[in-house]
Amino acid sequence: MDVYSTLTRSKEDFVTINKNRVNLFVCGPTVYDDAHIGHGRTYISFDTIKRYLEYSGYAVFYIQNITDIDDKIINRSKESGIPAHELARKFEKRYIEDMNKLNVNGVNLFARATDHVDEILDQIQRLIDKGFAYETEDGVYFEIEKFPEFGKLSNRNIEELESHRDLADTTKKNPQDFALWKKRVDVDEPTWPSPWGDGRPGWHIEDTAITEYYFGPQYDAHGGGLDLIFPHHEAEITQMEAVSGKAPMVKFWLHTGFLNVNGEKMSKSLNNFITIRELLKDYAPATFRFFVLSTHYRSPIDFSKDSLHQSEKSLDRIRKYYELLDVEVGEEFHSDYEILDKWSKEFFDSMDDDFNTPKAIAAIFGLINDSKSDLDNLSDDDKIAIKAFLDDAAHIFGVSFELQDVNAGSDDLLDLISEVRSELRSNKQYDLSDKIRDSLQSLGYEIND
């Protein structure tokens, strides 16, 4: 299996630290508002990656942090009058609900920043002891001059960055030094005691404190959105490798591309901000998942009604084919159906190639196109084999290929109506039968004569 790492800007053989174990960390959300479809894109991608790793025989431990204390939460708390702690819990709960609806359920542990303050304090102390960090009157900072490798993930160097920063009103030695601890005294916001006075953690330190605690100083893969490469992930590498003296902290850095809306960046000012909750009022979760997976996870993806519609139709086509496989998948079956072998190999080869889901989807259609015409001539075992393959693919993608029977329960009534319509048609009373058809269609029913 080949996986692309941002650190080397190339695909590399996926070699893990400990045999078939994979320790995976993905940056979670800051819980000050509802999750949007960009979050959805990123977390669906990593959910699928985890699913595929597990399918391939890896035991994956997937941790996601929850940033439940930071400026945005505090600001929102002051605006709304809801205590910061309460606000964070509320949106954390809504976030997890949203993810469950999208069938994103692979995270083994959600780790809150505020539940790991002890580990954070401990890591800061060790950074000070080793001479990488210093205290000023308003906080504790990492001194990047002490870590010459700063910039290796994002291809930047300290000199060039300095010229773009303003040193005014900061107590830092160097403008690029970043906060490990922010001292906060006499303010109406949550603080924690520390050896340097009351305050709260800087943004970057929570992730390395959490990963060191659960994984140790080195682990297999770290993911997040493209926008986190600098400065967030750069700072993580700096902190962790400085404190442990071991490198690399992470071998595989995985970054998801952005989701745009109608070609524009999603932002509140453009009024094109779509939350997952809003999305799911109009579209099925599987449609959105399939839409996300029809683009490679590192590429930008453009969200539009039209694209969602295309995904819906594509998924429908797979489902209609799946329905033609009128067999039950049992324990044992034997098949050497060549067309299936060819396309399933293509499917898994594609997934092995940096999780190339669009190509894997194409392999499913390849199978459909090549096998559809001789489906009637296939043995039950061959059909079972096809169905088992599609079940695996569906599981990896986190969708279902079962036809969605949204009208279950009203079957008798529908049967009656369509019977009446058939009778009208056989009597050539098309005015009335077409009226029934139109009405049923406007109610969302499909007519397949």
Next chain:
RNA sequence: GGCAAGUUUACCGAGUGGCUAGGUGUGUGGCUGCAGACCAUAAUACGGGGGUUCAAGUCCCUCACUUGCCUCCA
């Protein structure tokens, strides 16, 4: 300005130097009372310009354009 990713047929979107990606949409034919669904079938491509090669969408150079990051951001 620095760094990064892109520019493929109407749209989305794969492409490891030589063999039809795939989907959606469209055309044509079939089935239909008609439309849809369904079945069959067809067409359109590689941003511009150089170069390497027997052969380039695929490698190299160059130009143009797009997007993102460089402050918080999935």
